[in-house]
Amino acid sequence: MIEFLSGISVTCFVTSYLIVLVLELTRPWRELPLRRVGMLGFMLVGLVLHLVYLILRAQPSGGEAGLLATWYDWSLLLSWGLAACYLFFLIRRPEATVGYFLLPPVLALVLLAMLVRGFAPFSREEATGIWRNVHAMAMLVGAVAVLLGFLAGVMFLIQSWRLKHKRLGRQRFRLPTLEGLQRLNRKCLYFSTTALGLGLLAGIVMNLNRWGQVGWTERGVIFSGVLLLWLLAATMFEVFYKPARRGRKVSYLTLASFGFLVLAMAAVLTSPHGRQDDSPSQPASLRPAEPSAAVEAQS
Known part of the structure; x- marks a missing residue:
C-alpha cells in the first residue's frame, strides 16, 4: 500500500x-x-x-x-x-x-x-521553532474565537429573551440584532475549528521534529483533541443541517464549545503539556540531566 x-x-x-x-x-x-x-x-x-x-x-x-x-x-x-x-x-x-x-x-x-x-531545508532546531510558533499562535487564535463565539451566544440568548418578553423598550441596554449575532456565531465556529485544527497539526509536527514522538496520552493533548472533534462535529452539523442556521441552535453549539475549551485549558494547565523539563513524551536520553547527576559526572 x-x-x-x-x-x-x-x-x-x-x-x-x-x-x-x-x-x-x-x-x-x-x-x-x-x-x-x-x-x-x-x-x-x-x-x-x-x-x-x-x-x-x-x-x-x-x-x-x-x-x-x-x-x-x-x-x-x-x-x-x-x-x-x-x-x-x-x-x-x-x-x-x-x-x-x-x-x-x-x-x-x-x-x-x-x-x-x-x-536548502531548515535545520531540525529551526523547524521546531517555526512549528512551535505556528502551534502557539493557532491555538491562541482558536481559543479567542471560541470565547468570542461563547459571548455572542450569550448575547443572542439574552436578546432573544428580551424580544420574547418585549423588553426592548429600555434603550440604555442595546445589543446587536439576532441576525448579526447568528452570523458572528457561525464565523467564530468556522474560524475556531480551522485554527485549532491547524494548531494541533502544528503541535504534532513540532513534537516529531523535537523528540521524534508525540505524547498522545497527556491530558492536554487528549482534551484538545476532544475539543477539536466537538468543533468539527458542530461545524458539520451547522453546514449540512439547514435548520441549525436559524434560531438558538448555533448559540447552544458555541456555548458547549466554550465548556470543552474550559476543560481543555484546565487539562493543559494541570499537566506537563508544554513544559520542556516535565514533558512525558520527551525521551529520557533527551531530558536535561539532574543537577546532582551533573555534579557527580564532573567529579
Whole structure:
C-alpha cells in the first residue's frame, strides 16, 4: 500500500485542480449535467492526493532536516489550505463562482513550490521553532474565537429573551440584532475549528521534529483533541443541517464549545503539556540531566 501511495506526485493533484478550474470556467457559457458533482469529486480527490503527498513528505528520513521544513513543503501546505477553503465554499455556496479567485492562486503556489524545491531545508532546531510558533499562535487564535463565539451566544440568548418578553423598550441596554449575532456565531465556529485544527497539526509536527514522538496520552493533548472533534462535529452539523442556521441552535453549539475549551485549558494547565523539563513524551536520553547527576559526572 505504501509503495502504491509513494507513486503519487504533484502532477496527480494538480491535474484534479486543473479539471475543476476548467469546469468552473465553463459556468457562464452553458449548463452541464452533473457539473457540480464532478467539481466536488475532482476537488476532493485532489485534496486527498495532495494531503497524502504531504504526509509521505513528512516521514522521517534519518537526516538532519526537520519534518515539513522546506520552502517547498510550506508552499504546498499553503496551497492545500487554500484549496480546502475553496472546497468549503463549493459545498456551502455552490452558486458562487469563487473558483475564479481561489483556484489560480492554488496552482500558482504549487508552481512556486516547484521553483523553490532546490532551496536548502531548515535545520531540525529551526523547524521546531517555526512549528512551535505556528502551534502557539493557532491555538491562541482558536481559543479567542471560541470565547468570542461563547459571548455572542450569550448575547443572542439574552436578546432573544428580551424580544420574547418585549423588553426592548429600555434603550440604555442595546445589543446587536439576532441576525448579526447568528452570523458572528457561525464565523467564530468556522474560524475556531480551522485554527485549532491547524494548531494541533502544528503541535504534532513540532513534537516529531523535537523528540521524534508525540505524547498522545497527556491530558492536554487528549482534551484538545476532544475539543477539536466537538468543533468539527458542530461545524458539520451547522453546514449540512439547514435548520441549525436559524434560531438558538448555533448559540447552544458555541456555548458547549466554550465548556470543552474550559476543560481543555484546565487539562493543559494541570499537566506537563508544554513544559520542556516535565514533558512525558520527551525521551529520557533527551531530558536535561539532574543537577546532582551533573555534579557527580564532573567529579
